[in-house]
Amino acid sequence: MENCIFCKIANKEIPAEIVYEDADFITFVDINPQSPGHVQVIPKKHARWVWEVPNFSDYFALVRKIARALQGTFGTDAVWMKVMGEEVPHAHVWLFPAPYEAKGEKKDFAGNAEKIRRNLSA
Amino acid sequence: MENCIFCKIANKEIPAEIVYEDADFITFVDINPQSPGHVQVIPKKHARWVWEVPNFSDYFALVRKIARALQGTFGTDAVWMKVMGEEVPHAHVWLFPAPYEAKGEKKDFAGNAEKIRRNLSA
Numbered sequence: 001m002e003n004c005i006f007c008k009i010a011n012k013e014i015p016a017e018i019v020y021e022d023a024d025f026i027t028f029v030d031i032n033p034q035s036p037g038h039v040q041v042i043p044k045k046h047a048r049w050v051w052e053v054p055n056f057s058d059y060f061a062l063v064r065k066i067a068r069a070l071q072g073t074f075g076t077d078a079v080w081m082k083v084m085g086e087e088v089p090h091a092h093v094w095l096f097p098a099p100y101e102a103k104g105e106k107k108d109f110a111g112n113a114e115k116i117r118r119n120l121s122a
Numbered sequence: 123m124e125n126c127i128f129c130k131i132a133n134k135e136i137p138a139e140i141v142y143e144d145a146d147f148i149t150f151v152d153i154n155p156q157s158p159g160h161v162q163v164i165p166k167k168h169a170r171w172v173w174e175v176p177n178f179s180d181y182f183a184l185v186r187k188i189a190r191a192l193q194g195t196f197g198t199d200a201v202w203m204k205v206m207g208e209e210v211p212h213a214h215v216w217l218f219p220a221p222y223e224a225k226g227e228k229k230d231f232a233g234n235a236e237k238i239r240r241n242l243s244a
Contacts, residue, residue, distance in 0.1 A: 048199070049199055049200070049201075050203075051186055051189045051190060051193070051199075051201065056182070056183075056186055057179055057182070057183065060178070060179070060182040061178075061179065064173055064178055067173045068173060071173070077170070077171055077173075078171075078206075078207060078208065079171075079173065080204075080205060080206045080207075081172075081203070081204070081205040082202075082203070082204050082205075083202060083203040083204075084200075084202045084220070085200060085202075086200065086220065098206070098208065
């Protein structure tokens, strides 16, 4: 969709620290992190709400995979998820280690992305 | 698990306004609602975190089904989801219409449950 910031990230028109990508989805580090390792998991194809993403089952299988990688990367089982959607009108899932538990520096975007990528490929 | 309030709700040892139930999952109205129609979707079998629920794909297919029923019941596409987990150590997904959009009275537990049930069976 024109002028959609998440479509632009999916199309590589805007740079982001990408931790995972396949044909349908992309996961990148949030620039306003709640905690170290805060990522956004989004479908590449524009959808307004998470609930209307057509390959929903694949979407949440990926969300779970990323959540498990965050558990391993940041030393806590407590990985939080939030779906709201009023800020950016493109379906997105927030995933981040519980702020009171996560180890690391939340503004180290490149370093955190690299650690998550290593954990995902392990 | 002994002394787990959500196991007790799943086992009907503690009453709740149930909006959906099958062999594996149960959905009930939250008694501290963020908005009208705030429900908890939980597995009946105890699990500490959402991420470790074995039939995860079924779990989130149900979450989506409930979310769509909330959209229909409360007149908004904006249905929020939160997964945290520090308050009750039994996997649970919060689902509720966006507080600024939802129509209705959030403390009308029985009335809201009845409306959601009607929408689910429609």
